[in-house]
Amino acid sequence: xxxxxxxxxxxxxxxxxxxxxxxxxxxxxxxxxxxxxxxxxxxxxxxxxxxxxxxxxxxxxxxxxxxxxxxxxxxxxxxxxxxxxxxxxxxxxxxxxxxxxxxxxxxxxxxxxxxxxxxxxxxxxxxxxxxxxxxxxxxxxxxxxxxxxxxxxxxxxxxxxxxxxxxxxxxxxxxxxxxxxxxxxxxxxxxxxxxxxxxxxxxxxxxxxxxxxxxxxxxxxxxxxxxxxxxxxxxxxxxxxxxxxxxxxxxx
Ligand SMILES: O=C(CO)COP(=O)(O)O
Numbered sequence: 143x144x145x146x147x148x149x150x151x152x153x154x155x156x157x158x159x160x161x162x163x164x165x166x167x168x169x170x171x172x173x174x175x176x177x178x179x180x181x182x183x184x185x186x187x188x189x190x191x192x193x194x195x196x197x198x199x200x201x202x203x204x205x206x207x208x209x210x211x212x213x214x215x216x217x218x219x220x221x222x223x224x225x226x227x228x229x230x231x232x233x234x235x236x237x238x239x240x241x242x243x244x245x246x247x248x249x250x251x252x253x254x255x256x257x258x259x260x261x262x263x264x265x266x267x268x269x270x271x272x273x274x275x276x277x278x279x280x281x282x283x284x285x286x287x288x289x290x291x292x293x294x295x296x297x298x299x300x301x302x303x304x305x306x307x308x309x310x311x312x313x314x315x316x317x318x319x320x321x322x323x324x325x326x327x328x329x330x331x332x333x334x335x336x337x338x339x340x341x342x343x344x345x346x347x348x349x350x351x352x353x354x355x356x357x358x359x360x361x362x363x364x365x366x367x368x369x370x371x372x373x374x375x376x377x378x379x380x381x382x383x384x385x386x387x388x389x390x391x392x393x394x
Contacts, residue, residue: 150378167381221260247290313353
C-alpha cells in the first residue's frame, strides 16, 4: 500500500511574508486530512520561516541540494544543511534545472547520493519534451533519465527511499495536462524499469505526476493505479487549490 503524496513546488515565488501566509493557509486546510502525506517546497531562503508553521503529516521539502558535501561550492546548499532545518524531501533534476542550469544525469545522481546520505528523500523528476514525445521517444527519454541515475548510484544504495515524479515538460506551466491514460502509461513503464533495475522498489516506490495538475483534473489523474500523488507547481501557490488536490488524493 503506497501512501499518496502531494508535494507543492513553489519554485522561485514569494517574499518571506507570502511564504509564511501560504504555509499557514495550507496547514489550516490540509491538517485534518487522513491517509496522505503532504510536502511543501518553498525557496531555500523561506525554509526556516516555513519550518516553524508546519504540523503533523505536512513536511518540508527543498527544491535542490548540492552535488557535494559542505565546502567550496559557492551558491550551493549542502544536503545536511537542509536536513538540519527539518527538511525531509528534496526535488532533484527538475526540468527547469536541466533546461536553465544545464543539470545532467551525472550531477543529478551526485545530488541524489548526497540527499540520501543526509537522510533526505529525493524526488527525482523525469519527463520528455514535446519534440521528444512527438518523435515517439517518451519511453526512451524517461528510461535514460532513470537509468542514468541508477547506474551512477551503484547497486548498494540504488534509488533508496526516493520518489520519482513524471513531469512531461510540455505540461509544465502550460495548462496542458497529460491525460490520465497518458500519465498512467508512463507511470506503468517506470514501474517496469524499477522491476528490472530495482526489483525491491517496484511495488513500494511512489510515482508522482506533475504538469498542470489542478483541482479540476486531480481526481482523474490520482485514480490511476500507478499514480501515487502529484508534484504541483502553479496550483500550490493557492492554498485552496492545493488543499483541494490534497483532498482528492485523500478520497482516492
Ligand atoms: O513543474 C511542476 C512541478 O514541479 C509543475 O508545474 P505546474 O503545476 O505549474 O504545471
